[in-house]
Amino acid sequence: xxxxxxxxxxxxxxxxxxxxxxxxxxxxxxxxxxxxxxxxxxxxxxxxxxxxxxxxxxxxxxxxxxxxxxxxxxxxxxxxxxxxxxxxxxxxxxxxxxxxxxxxxxxxxxxxxxxxxxxxxxxxxxxxxxx
Amino acid sequence: xxxxxxxxxxxxxxxxxxxxxxxxxxxxxxxxxxxxxxxxxxxxxxxxxxxxxxxxxxxxxxxxxxxxxxxxxxxxxxxxxxxxxxxxxxxxxxxxxxxxxxxxxxxxxxxxxxxxxxxxxxxxxxxxxxxxxxxxxxxxxxxxxxxxxxxxxxxxxxxxxxxxxxxxxxxxxxxxxxxxxxxxxxxxxxxxxxxxxxxxxxxxxxxxxxxxxxxxxxxxxxxxxxxxxxxxxxxxxxxxxxxxxxxxxxxxxxxxxxxxxxxxxxxxxxxxxxxxxxxxxxxxxxxxxxxxxxxxxxxxxxxxxxxxxxxxxxxx
Numbered sequence: 001x002x003x004x005x006x007x008x009x010x011x012x013x014x015x016x017x018x019x020x021x022x023x024x025x026x027x028x029x030x031x032x033x034x035x036x037x038x039x040x041x042x043x044x045x046x047x048x049x050x051x052x053x054x055x056x057x058x059x060x061x062x063x064x065x066x067x068x069x070x071x072x073x074x075x076x077x078x079x080x081x082x083x084x085x086x087x088x089x090x091x092x093x094x095x096x097x098x099x100x101x102x103x104x105x106x107x108x109x110x111x112x113x114x115x116x117x118x119x120x121x122x123x124x125x126x127x128x129x130x131x
Numbered sequence: 132x133x134x135x136x137x138x139x140x141x142x143x144x145x146x147x148x149x150x151x152x153x154x155x156x157x158x159x160x161x162x163x164x165x166x167x168x169x170x171x172x173x174x175x176x177x178x179x180x181x182x183x184x185x186x187x188x189x190x191x192x193x194x195x196x197x198x199x200x201x202x203x204x205x206x207x208x209x210x211x212x213x214x215x216x217x218x219x220x221x222x223x224x225x226x227x228x229x230x231x232x233x234x235x236x237x238x239x240x241x242x243x244x245x246x247x248x249x250x251x252x253x254x255x256x257x258x259x260x261x262x263x264x265x266x267x268x269x270x271x272x273x274x275x276x277x278x279x280x281x282x283x284x285x286x287x288x289x290x291x292x293x294x295x296x297x298x299x300x301x302x303x304x305x306x307x308x309x310x311x312x313x314x315x316x317x318x319x320x321x322x323x324x325x326x327x328x329x330x331x332x333x334x335x336x337x338x339x340x341x342x343x344x345x346x347x348x349x350x351x352x353x354x355x356x357x358x359x360x361x362x363x364x365x366x367x368x369x370x371x372x373x374x375x376x377x378x379x380x381x382x383x384x385x386x387x388x389x390x391x392x393x394x395x396x397x398x399x400x401x402x403x404x405x406x407x408x409x410x411x412x413x414x415x416x417x418x419x420x421x422x423x424x425x426x427x428x429x430x431x432x433x434x435x436x437x438x439x440x441x442x443x444x445x446x447x
Contacts, residue, residue, distance in 0.1 A: 004155050005218070005245070030219035035243050040226035047232040051225060053144050054238055056151035084132075084144050 006131050007057045011039040011048040013076075016066035021093055021115075025061060028119050029126070045075040052085055059089040059130045069096045069104065077108045089130050093117070135166045138265050143238055146265045150240055153257040164257060167264035172387070174206070174263040174270045175374055178288030180250060180310070183276025185294040186320040188227035189357040190366075191273050195231050197367045198269050204236040206262030209273040210252055213243040220244075224273060238262060250274035250281030256394065259287060280309045286390055289383060290373045292316040292366075295334065297326035311337060314350055315373050318366060322354035346382035348373065407442050416441065 010026045012019050019041055026036045037055045039048065052060050060080075064072055073092060080088060093113040096104070101112050111125050134152075137145030149167075152160030179187050179194075188209065195205045209224035222241035231237040240262075242252040251274060262270050274284050285291050293314035317338070319330045334352045344350075351369055355362035377383035411417035420437060423429045429437075 005243075007151075026221055030214060030221045031217050033217045033219045035213075035220045035222060037222045037225060037241050039229055039232075040223075043229060044233075047229055050143075050232045051229070051239075054147050054232075054240055055222075055225075056147040 004131070005035055006033075006059070006126075007035045007037065007055060008059045008061060008126075008130070009037045009039065009048070009052050009055055009057045010061045010063070011043050011051070012041045012063050013043045013045065013048060013072045014064060014066045014068050015042065016064075017041055018065045019063070021065070022061075022063035024119075025063070025093065025122065028122070032123055032126075034126070045072060045079055048076055049079040049083055049085065052080070052088060053083055057088060059091065059126070062090070062092045064092060064094040064096065067095070069094065070100060073104050073109050074107050091125065091129075135163050138163075138167065138261065139170060141235075141265055143235075146238065146261050147240065149261050150254075150258045153261070154242065154252075154254045160257070164260060167261060170264040171260050172263065174259075174267055175370075176259060176263075176270045176272065176287060176289045177370060178272045178274065178284035178291040179294060180274040180277050180281070180284050180291065180313075181294030181318075181320075182278065182296075182299070185276070185296045186355075186357045187273050187276070187294050188224045190294060190318065190320060190355065190363075191224070191271055192228045192231070193355075193357050193360055193363040194271065194367060194370075195228065195237055196360075197363050199231075199234065199236060201367075203268040204266060205231075205238075206259075206265070206267035206270040207237070207239040207273065208255055208258045208262070208270070209239065209241050210250070210255065210275045211241065211243060212275050213245050215246070218245070238265070238267060244275055248281065249283030250277045251283050251287070256287055277310065282309050282313045285313045286393065289377060289386060290315045290370055292318050292370070294318045294320050295330055296321045297324045297330050299330070311341070315348060316350060316366070316369050317352045318355050318362075319352065320355045320357050322362065323356045323359075327354060346377070346380045348376050348382075407438070410442060411438070 008029055010022050012022045026038050029036050039051055089110050091111040092109055096112050096114060104112060110129055113122060132145060134145045134149050138149055149160060149163050179191060181187055191207060198205045211220055211222045211224060213220040220243035222243060224241055225239055228239050240258055242255060244252050247253045255272060259270050272284055272288055291313050293310055295317060317334050319327055331352050331354060338350050353362055353366050353369060355366060420434055424434045
């Protein structure tokens with residue numbers, strides 16, 4: 001059987017409109033051979049998780065620059081478990097203070113990429129954790 | 132999890148995972164599809180095609196809303212291109228439709244072409260079958276942005292709408308060979324832009340010149356401004372009128388029967404090739420034939436004949 005294509009949802013929750021980071025990641029992952037489903041701006045956790053269900057993705061990447069990361073990630077993780085997506089890798093990026101990271105990781109977020117992260121690091125993470 | 136039972140129960144998770152299996156060519160997907168098949172054949176399948184940037188996704192979003200207001204469940208398969216270089220893809224059709232993401236009566240699945248030509252992905256038809264079995268009343272297929280010749284959607288859809296836009300007068304001319312022939316409806320989107328009426332006129336004139344379709348349907352030209360929701364109810368009415376026409380004339384049954392036969396023949400070709408090549412696996416005569424072919428000592432026609440002669444000897 002041919003190799004499975006990896007599908008990744010990239011979502012931008014909340015009210016901030018800073019989608020440059022999400023777009024850079026989406027384009028980079030596409031150029032690295034991944035199928036990226038891009039949801040666009042202003043997504044609620046429900047919309048993100050339902051899109052992840054319908055698109056049967058292997059991973060969900062969420063970009064937050066509004067300061068609402070604690071709420072968004074916790075809510076996404078809760079809904080993912082509820083909807084049977086416990087096996088889908090969740091990662092994130094954005095202006096997330098170091099201090100908040102341990103708690104988010106404890107909630108199940110696999111990695112958080114802060115501003116200035118080299119793209120290669122994201123790719124290495126994808127290869128090791130998703131495929 | 133029993134994907135088949137769950138999908139028939141309407142589980143989006145199960146349906147999505149089945150589509151994924153089919154998309155990856157997993158044999159388990161085909162086995163599941165065999166069980167789903169008796170539950171298919173009820174959905175109204177619509178195709179929406181047209182050049183990139185014509186507003187297909189925005190139209191799809193509005194059409195979903197219109198069908199939902201009429202209490203019909205809607206499945207969508209939206210195709211975007213894969214990169215010929217990396218094999219990756221950015222599937223962005225959802226961006227315009229995300230407001231339906233929390234509506235349990237709507238299921239949107241994005242698919243990448245993965246090198247398949249013709250405006251669809253190789254497994255679009257299978258995805259449509261899964262959505263059909265899950266009980267979606269209407270299934271919308273949104274093709275990749277097309278040029279002239281990517282007309283595969285007509286094989287799948289009962290009704291095909293071609294989306295055009297103002298300011299592409301010359302392109303409309305260019306469209307006449309392939310795309311103009313496949314539309315049951317023509318939607319001139321962005322109709323608030325200058326030149327919309329010219330496009331409507333051009334299309335109408337060309338359709339009048341075209342030989343009428345065998346089932347007696349006269350294609351219609353509609354105007355929409357999808358971002359403002361204008362012309363959408365009329366569009367959906369026209370879809371339903373075409374559907375009624377197909378049912379009345381028996382053309383629907385004919386289209387569906389043709390599609391099944393074509394799909395069957397495609398499958399036989401694929402499976403026969405697998406069977407034939409599989410039977411020669413590790414064969415010295417086969418390796419020898421390939422070497423001679425590569426060295427141009429035998430032409431591909433004779434090589435294929437030799438191979439098939441060898442296969443039928445083995446089979447008897």
